[in-house]
Amino acid sequence: xxxxxxxxxxxxxxxxxxxxxxxxxxxxxxxxxxxxxxxxxxxxxxxxxxxxxxxxxxxxxxxxxxxxxxxxxxxxxxxxxxxxxxxxxxxxxxxxxxxxxxxxxxxxxxxxxxxxxxxxxxxxxxxxxxxxxxxxxxxxxxxxxxxxxxxxxxxxxxxxxxxxxxxxxxxxxxxxxxxxxxxxxxxxxxxxxxxxxxxxxxxxxxxxxxxxxxxxxxxxxxxxxxxxxxxxxxxxxxxxxxxxxxxxxxxxxxxxxxxx
Amino acid sequence: xxxxxxxxxxxxxxxxxxxxxxxxxxxxxxxxxxxxxxxxxxxxxxxxxxxxxxxxxxxxxxxxxxxxxxxxxxxxxxxxxxxxxxxxxxxxxxxxxxxxxxxxxxxxxxxxxxxxxxxxxxxxxxxxxxxxxxxxxxxxxxxxxxxxxxxxxxxxxxxxxxxxxxxxxxxxxxxxxxxxxxxxxxxxxxxxxxxxxxxxxxxxxxxxxxxxxxxxxxxxxxxxxxxxxxxxxxxxxxxxxxxxxxxxxxxxxxxxxxxxxxxxxxxxxxxxxxxxxxxxxxxxxxxxxxxxxxxxxxxxxxxxxxxxxxxxxxxxxxxxxxxxxxxxxxxxxxxxxxxxxxxxxxxxxxxxxxxxxxxxxxxxxxxx
Numbered sequence: 001x002x003x004x005x006x007x008x009x010x011x012x013x014x015x016x017x018x019x020x021x022x023x024x025x026x027x028x029x030x031x032x033x034x035x036x037x038x039x040x041x042x043x044x045x046x047x048x049x050x051x052x053x054x055x056x057x058x059x060x061x062x063x064x065x066x067x068x069x070x071x072x073x074x075x076x077x078x079x080x081x082x083x084x085x086x087x088x089x090x091x092x093x094x095x096x097x098x099x100x101x102x103x104x105x106x107x108x109x110x111x112x113x114x115x116x117x118x119x120x121x122x123x124x125x126x127x128x129x130x131x132x133x134x135x136x137x138x139x140x141x142x143x144x145x146x147x148x149x150x151x152x153x154x155x156x157x158x159x160x161x162x163x164x165x166x167x168x169x170x171x172x173x174x175x176x177x178x179x180x181x182x183x184x185x186x187x188x189x190x191x192x193x194x195x196x197x198x199x200x201x202x203x204x205x206x207x208x209x210x211x212x213x214x215x216x217x218x219x220x221x222x223x224x225x226x227x228x229x230x231x232x233x234x235x236x237x238x239x240x241x242x243x244x245x246x247x248x249x250x251x252x253x254x255x256x257x258x259x260x
Numbered sequence: 261x262x263x264x265x266x267x268x269x270x271x272x273x274x275x276x277x278x279x280x281x282x283x284x285x286x287x288x289x290x291x292x293x294x295x296x297x298x299x300x301x302x303x304x305x306x307x308x309x310x311x312x313x314x315x316x317x318x319x320x321x322x323x324x325x326x327x328x329x330x331x332x333x334x335x336x337x338x339x340x341x342x343x344x345x346x347x348x349x350x351x352x353x354x355x356x357x358x359x360x361x362x363x364x365x366x367x368x369x370x371x372x373x374x375x376x377x378x379x380x381x382x383x384x385x386x387x388x389x390x391x392x393x394x395x396x397x398x399x400x401x402x403x404x405x406x407x408x409x410x411x412x413x414x415x416x417x418x419x420x421x422x423x424x425x426x427x428x429x430x431x432x433x434x435x436x437x438x439x440x441x442x443x444x445x446x447x448x449x450x451x452x453x454x455x456x457x458x459x460x461x462x463x464x465x466x467x468x469x470x471x472x473x474x475x476x477x478x479x480x481x482x483x484x485x486x487x488x489x490x491x492x493x494x495x496x497x498x499x500x501x502x503x504x505x506x507x508x509x510x511x512x513x514x515x516x517x518x519x520x521x522x523x524x525x526x527x528x529x530x531x532x533x534x535x536x537x538x539x540x541x542x543x544x545x546x547x548x549x550x551x552x553x554x555x556x557x558x559x560x561x562x563x564x565x566x567x568x569x570x571x572x573x574x575x576x577x578x579x580x581x582x583x584x585x586x587x588x589x590x591x592x593x594x595x596x597x598x599x600x601x602x603x604x605x606x607x608x609x610x611x612x613x614x615x616x617x618x619x620x621x622x623x624x625x626x627x628x
Binding site: 030206207208209210213 | 360368393394435
């Protein structure tokens with residue numbers, strides 16, 4: 001019995017791998033990669049990957065944008081490099097190789113941030129090196145980049161990273177407005193020219209600590225996911241209504257009277 | 261003659277949700293009177309404001325969810341949540357504090373989880389915890405109770421204009437001076453090595469056996485709780501095991517009257533929100549454990565956590581935290597203390613585990 005179950009499992013795995021491969025071949029068109037990365041398979045809202053940095057550093061827009069850009073950079077370049085060496089790295093050693101590539105790229109980003117945005121680097125702290133362990137990056141390297149040509153893989157990395165960064169920034173906006181009553185505060189930490197971007201939404205705001213603390217991140221992410229599901233549902237409903245629209249004219253079969 | 265076929269339960273007397281909830285609100289009356297007497301009209305104004313806000317949020321969410329409004333308003337659950345939260349807020353809490361707390365309780369803690377009956381956490385406790393961690397300064401400014409030397413119990417106008425500054429401006433009293441003081445539980449926690457006799461001075465915040473005013477408030481809620489027990493609205497298991505555990509813990513770790521004292525059992529039983537929690541918050545039938553043994557364990561857990569946080573934690577009182585933490589555990593407790601099903605021997609109905617393995621084996625045999 002056990003062996004049969006195992007065989008079933010293996011078959012399932014094979015079939016999913018096949019499905020993945022065919023899906024991969026289909027997804028070579030750029031439009032689908034873009035919509036997958038930004039919306040349909042959004043790393044944060046649909047796949048729920050990389051939640052640890054997502055929840056930990058989305059307290060303000062500048063932190064969120066900083067980590068979002070860093071993740072995007074690592075994801076794009078790691079997908080590109082992995083795709084370039086996809087024929088050389090065989091099955092047995094591919095994971096360690098991928099991890100090494102990602103770690104090297106993360107170190108590059110870390111050094112860059114240290115050089116150009118030192119204060120932000122100190123604020124983000126451990127979450128910059130932790131990009132290495134972000135599931136999105138290894139996931140995309142293994143599932144997509146190792147099976148696709150470089151340009152497509154780089155686009156996929158860019159779009160997946162952008163989707164993640166957008167959710168991070170959206171969460172940062174919500175939490176900063178609710179928690180501190182400001183928007184774009186301290187943006188000069190990341191962008192030197194943005195020192196006067198700060199908008200005070202609510203003056204004399206006493207602060208809503210819950211939004212800044214971790215529960216605020218969970219609640220905010222939950223509401224964002226609910227919003228996405230709601231939009232998707234509505235879209236599916238509209239599409240179904242469109243597809244199932246009745247054809248005009250009578251569909252009755254005439255059984256009485258004179259049939260000419 | 262028409263014989264009606266009626267299915268079980270064959271109950272006599274009213275037992276719909278609205279009736280139960282109205283009795284719960286009624287039972288808070290002695291405590292409310294005591295709170296209003298000792299802390300001024302602010303308590304009463306807060307409560308009324310909390311009711312208005314709760315009805316507003318309930319109407320709004322029910323409309324958004326496209327459910328029948330009358331059915332939801334008539335179960336009075338929103339008003340019970342508002343009552344419990346309003347009683348727990350400091351007497352001069354600014355109006356927006358109530359709006360945030362009640363809004364969070366009704367919208368996020370209750371309706372986002374599917375409404376009354378589907379909420380895993382006690383809405384009032386969620387609202388209180390949100391306020392406590394978000395606005396610690398506002399949430400800890402209690403006026404001293406009537407009978408304390410420094411106490412100036414604010415009158416109706418003063419209370420109204422410090423809760424709603426708009427009214428203060430209208431009445432030409434923009435700034436109301438209010439004296440605030442730490443609650444007895446907080447004072448006792450911060451006694452910095454003094455002996456119990458040294459801080460228990462006449463005219464201080466400490467009364468006959470607990471805090472001035474607080475002992476009467478707790479007695480009021482005790483009376484209300486006994487009324488609920490007598491009307492069989494709540495069962496005795498949760499209050500008794502909660503108060504029993506608190507009593508036991510405070511006996512074991514009492515430490516006498518020296519500087520290392522953790523407070524007498526009477527002090528812990530009649531301070532803060534102990535009685536309000538035991539009879540009104542912990543006994544919420546939706547979020548508590550449901551079996552008899554489960555209820556005993558659930559209550560004991562709450563009593564234990566309250567004592568641990570009061571004595572060794574960072575907060576002076578811990579009712580809302582304790583209730584929420586045990587709400588987490590309630591499904592697990594219920595899973596492991598399922599009562600014996602009639603007609604089965606003990607231990608035959610032990611949850612999903614056995615059933616699941618049985619099902620899966622049968623599935624496998626079907627496959628092969």
